[in-house]
Amino acid sequence: xxxxxDEMLTNVDEPCARRASFRFSRExxxxxxxxxxxxxxxxxxxxxxxxxxxxYVIEYYFLNGLTGELExxxxxxxxxxxxxxxxxxxxxxxxxxxxxxxxxxxxxxxPMGEVQNTRxxxxxxxxxxxxxxxxxxxxxxxxxxxxxxxxGRLKEWxxxxxxxxxxALFTKMMAxxxxxxxxxxxxxxxxxxxxxxxxxxxxxxxAFNSNLKLGRAFFSWCxxxxxxxxxxxxxxxxxxxxxxxxxxxxxxxxxxIDAYWEARNPAMRLMCRLxxxxxxxxxxxxxxxxxxIRYDRNCIVMPPDQTKNGKERIGRLDSGLKxxxxxxxxxxxxxxxxxxxxxxxxGDRPKNSQMFAxxxxxxxxELKLPAKYQLYSLRDTGISxxxxxxxxxxxxxxxxxxxxxSMTTRYADHIDDDLIARINSKSQFSRKAQPTIS
Numbered sequence: 136x137x138x139x140x141d142e143m144l145t146n147v148d149e150p151c152a153r154r155a156s157f158r159f160s161r162e163x164x165x166x167x168x169x170x171x172x173x174x175x176x177x178x179x180x181x182x183x184x185x186x187x188x189x190x191y192v193i194e195y196y197f198l199n200g201l202t203g204e205l206e207x208x209x210x211x212x213x214x215x216x217x218x219x220x221x222x223x224x225x226x227x228x229x230x231x232x233x234x235x236x237x238x239x240x241x242x243x244x245x246p247m248g249e250v251q252n253t254r255x256x257x258x259x260x261x262x263x264x265x266x267x268x269x270x271x272x273x274x275x276x277x278x279x280x281x282x283x284x285x286x287g288r289l290k291e292w293x294x295x296x297x298x299x300x301x302x303a304l305f306t307k308m309m310a311x312x313x314x315x316x317x318x319x320x321x322x323x324x325x326x327x328x329x330x331x332x333x334x335x336x337x338x339x340x341x342a343f344n345s346n347l348k349l350g351r352a353f354f355s356w357c358x359x360x361x362x363x364x365x366x367x368x369x370x371x372x373x374x375x376x377x378x379x380x381x382x383x384x385x386x387x388x389x390x391x392i393d394a395y396w397e398a399r400n401p402a403m404r405l406m407c408r409l410x411x412x413x414x415x416x417x418x419x420x421x422x423x424x425x426x427x428i429r430y431d432r433n434c435i436v437m438p439p440d441q442t443k444n445g446k447e448r449i450g451r452l453d454s455g456l457k458x459x460x461x462x463x464x465x466x467x468x469x470x471x472x473x474x475x476x477x478x479x480x481x482g483d484r485p486k487n488s489q490m491f492a493x494x495x496x497x498x499x500x501e502l503k504l505p506a507k508y509q510l511y512s513l514r515d516t517g518i519s520x521x522x523x524x525x526x527x528x529x530x531x532x533x534x535x536x537x538x539x540x541s542m543t544t545r546y547a548d549h550i551d552d553d554l555i556a557r558i559n560s561k562s563q564f565s566r567k568a569q570p571t572i573s
Contacts, residue, residue, distance in 0.1 A: 179196060182236045182240070184230075192209040193232060194208075199299075212229060215228060259300050260294060262362055269356075274445075296312070303362075303363060305363070305367055307367040310367040320338055347373055354369075384512050384513060388504065389513070392502070395501075405473070408456050410513040412451065413452065413456065414451070414518060414534055418488040419441060421485045421487070423437070424470055425464050425469050425481065430461075432449075433451065472485045495510040
């Protein structure tokens with residue numbers, strides 16, 4: 136390396152044309168290095184001492200994770216040269232600085248931060264793909280959509296904002312910007328229609344917190360796999376959420392809805408009965424096959440990959456629901472889904488649960504029912520009715536597929552339109568009028 140320095144010192148007074156030619160050749164060499172090193176994820180080129188028209192510098196290249204190219208950095212050495220009494224003393228000092236710098240570069244040091252291994256230079260979109268491949272083999276089909284939605288948003292945002300970003304360079308500021316982008320509703324096309332996405336000012340607080348939780352889970356996985364050292368989502372505070380309002384549907388309204396579907400859409404009628412009686416979530420009901428119905432045991436067996444919490448459970452059948460299922464599944468094969476995409480009947484492909492929500496809204500408009508009555512409200516009503524009928528809370532918890540009893544009692548805390556009427560009907564005495572105080 137000292138030989139290179141001597142050559143530079145002897146050539147520094149050559150004509151400008153030769154110096155320009157030398158710089159041009161160095162630039163071509165740098166570009167070649169940049170391409171080859173970026174492909175192999177080599178994070179640096181060794182430091183050397185140079186002399187240019189401005190004086191002495193130590194020059195080296197490091198891989199910029201945001202651009203994916205080798206970036207030049209220099210250390211000015213003119214002040215050091217003036218302090219040294221001889222050129223040999225200066226060369227010896229510069230050599231020690233260069234050796235120390237090259238050791239640090241080889242061990243993962245970077246001007247943009249310490250990097251301990253080349254895994255931290257892998258582009259983030261590649262890591263996201265690997266993350267999803269692993270999750271697809273671990274998670275149930277009910278949990279995967281949330282992970283796909285989050286990673287899809289993150290990948291889109293990264294490719295637009297920081298195309299060559301990696302985990303090592305993904306900071307808390309980037310995490311905040313990404314969550315602000317989600318909060319603004321600009322990524323809402325992943326889960327709502329175009330018109331609603333255009334009109335939405337921002338997503339809900341619960342949706343924001345869900346994305347924050349998924350971001351923490353993703354970077355926690357990256358830390359375990361040595362792609363990152365810190366979790367940029369860890370210290371971001373979730374948004375305060377409002378208490379979820381759940382409404383019970385009175386029996387008179389349920390009978391009205393049942394008569395409506397009986398005359399127009401037997402599949403929707405069956406869906407409503409499954410949600411109310413078997414306590415299946417609408418998306419869980421779309422995954423039920425004919426072979427899962429156990430008429431002898433009065434239940435529907437739900438395997439772990441079909442439930443929300445990934446645990447096996449059963450949905451109860453009463454006599455009315457059993458008769459409805461027998462009539463509905465006449466001619467169906469054991470592997471057929473109860474609800475198929477081809478028509479409002481059974482088939483070999485599961486129907487999208489959003490189609491049931493759309494049909495429910497049409498029914499609600501025709502019957503002029505309030506918007507607070509939702510398809511999911513039938514499940515809340517079924518849980519509440521079981522508890523009011525004296526069924527033990529622990530049994531209701533297992534029937535509903537809740538992970539703990541507090542969840543069951545929370546679901547029982549609803550706005551009940553029949554509450555006052557039910558209390559008055561069971562009251563054994565009426566209070567006498569209190570005397571007026573004068």
